[in-house]
Amino acid sequence: MTQEEQKALFRRAMEASRRAYAPYSGFHVGAALLAEDGRIFTGVNVENASYPAGICAERSAGTAAVTQGCREFKALAVASPDGEASMCGICRQFFSEFSRDLAVIYGKDEEHLTARKLCELLPSDFVLPKA
Amino acid sequence: MTQEEQKALFRRAMEASRRAYAPYSGFHVGAALLAEDGRIFTGVNVENASYPAGICAERSAGTAAVTQGCREFKALAVASPDGEASMCGICRQFFSEFSRDLAVIYGKDEEHLTARKLCELLPSDFVLPKA
Amino acid sequence: MTQEEQKALFRRAMEASRRAYAPYSGFHVGAALLAEDGRIFTGVNVENASYPAGICAERSAGTAAVTQGCREFKALAVASPDGEASMCGICRQFFSEFSRDLAVIYGKDEEHLTARKLCELLPSDFVLPKA
């Protein structure tokens, strides 16, 4: 993935973040998920008065993709106009189910992007023993 | 909402359920969410090896809607080919943030549908006191 | 359960709330869970920078009880010095697994308590169809 492609995906995430529902944290986050088949799915964080019932932008994008029949992912960009957004442990867990080599792209703006593989962000991942 | 409209929404939910990712429970669920503006958003359950990291079909549909700029909802149908699906407490909590009068439609098949308002399914809902 | 017993349980919940970890919402909640065998377990809300990773006071009390071998519950009081606390949908879902007749006790102070059965707070609860 070229730097230009990374920037383009990050811009899609930033664009999506405008529709985030974040009245409690004030932290508006968008995500753009590039599937192996080339499709891009976006997501935003959706908060809730009962904080644990909220869902992060990354997982919103993930469920949108799975709903459209897509389960193999190449890259995920995360962006916020309110400060640099990194990926929380719940979202790392969610995507480790599908694509351990997913490239996670984040940064404060498109000139300062970091790309890391999911397997580096969640090493020694949880595995359910076979029954 | 007429019975025919309810059935049509339920069929959309059932259709979506084919793309559910449910390798742990074997319970494939789909949801179809009718927004006040007439748009319909679908979702499926997406399970995870760490069970608490999974997301139900209803919330998948909800985050898809919010991501597309939609926050007011009229009806939500839930369906599964594996048995009657009802709405869990987490999903009730999620939608109580947006539409307390949401009509929740569910049943084992389209000839046996029940419709209940969300405020009946989650009475005395949780409210975060003002700071 | 007498009104005096309800008040006593509510006081235990209020007392526990002092140890809540709630730097994000500022809403400190405590819970006191009376098991069928007479033991009382307490819990507090534990928030997280990633809001969905937090856990409510009621479920903290519930996991403490299960950890000590207890799975049948009689009453659950919820209290906060920061405003009236009611039970969110996630916590209703959590306890519906164990005790549908659980008495949930809440209010702004011990002179204004409401007691409702869990099955009224989460009617038509979610059931996983048999495989």
Place this chain on the structure above:
Amino acid sequence: MTQEEQKALFRRAMEASRRAYAPYSGFHVGAALLAEDGRIFTGVNVENASYPAGICAERSAGTAAVTQGCREFKALAVASPDGEASMCGICRQFFSEFSRDLAVIYGKDEEHLTARKLCELLPSDFVLPKA
């Protein structure tokens, strides 16, 4: 922390796992959390028919500790008689709020333990930007 201390903590986790409530996965997990002040708190996984409403053993131990006024942790052992248990992303997120240097101890039995720091298991952790 000596190897003997690690084994002793792991045994406490294994012992706790007998009280796990895991009817859906059949994977019974226990956790033992050593606080900086020397106290040990245990937890078990508590599953739910709505899988996302369940709570892992590690977080059960964590909420028990916070409820008892403890927020600084030294080591956390995770154990299961049903296969090696590792720590999921949600639990890593939960503890990163409190102790980034927490030693996480796990393995299939006390003769095969691995110890890793939490900050290695959840690098580049999520931070909520200041408002």
